[in-house]
Amino acid sequence: MPADYADAQADGAFNPLSAGPTQDMPGDPARWTTRSPRESSELAPLAQEVDDLLELGQFVDFSSQIQDIHDRLHPWTGGDTGDMSSVATSAYDPIFWAHHCMIDRIWYLWQLKWGLTAIPPEYLDLPLAPFAYTVKEVLDPRALGYEYASSTASAPIDFGGEGEGEGGGEETPTEEEIPTEEEVPAEEEAPTEEENG
Ligand SMILES: [Cu+2]
Secondary structure, eight states: OOHHHHOSEETTEEOTTTOOBOOOBTTBOSOBOOOOOOOGGGGTTHHHHHHHHTTOOSHHHHHHHHHHHHHHHHHHHHTTTSGGGOTTTGGGSHHHHHHHHHHHHHHHHHHHHHOGGGSOGGGTTOBOTTSSOBGGGGSOGGGGTOOOGGGTTTSOOOOSSOSSSSSOSSSOOOTTTSOOTTTSOOTTOOOOHHHHO
């Protein structure tokens, strides 16, 4: 368990990553979440397993193995009594969100490696109730307003037209499309009168 999540205190105050408040549930009054993590050594093979996972070109293999990796982290963190071991309470633990972000990131890295055409087309229009989205609408995190840092090298981000006009969008820009330093105006450079027209 990383200290950022395990330590109850940070900078002399309560560490909000260490536990979260639950709400009143039948037979389980509002309280703070708990964990009972297992041995760190149990997680040692995971890094290699994730590398191997990204080499699986068949969606069905990838999907079942990422589900398995996801499933193992819940009881590892929660142990016999902790909230991460229970579907009803796991999302109250702050570490749940880091765990699910990592699963989502691996899924995105797989998409970047194998392409959207590797996803069986019959899944793309399935609704994701209760949300007003279909599968194909949530494949690209950039469309949802976020991005994963280590994935930006191969997939430039379009921040929505605030930039200098080139280099955004879906495709990796070709060399001619990447503006040279002279072509990119300095931010503080005011337009001349002629340019203002
Ligand atoms: Cu989960």
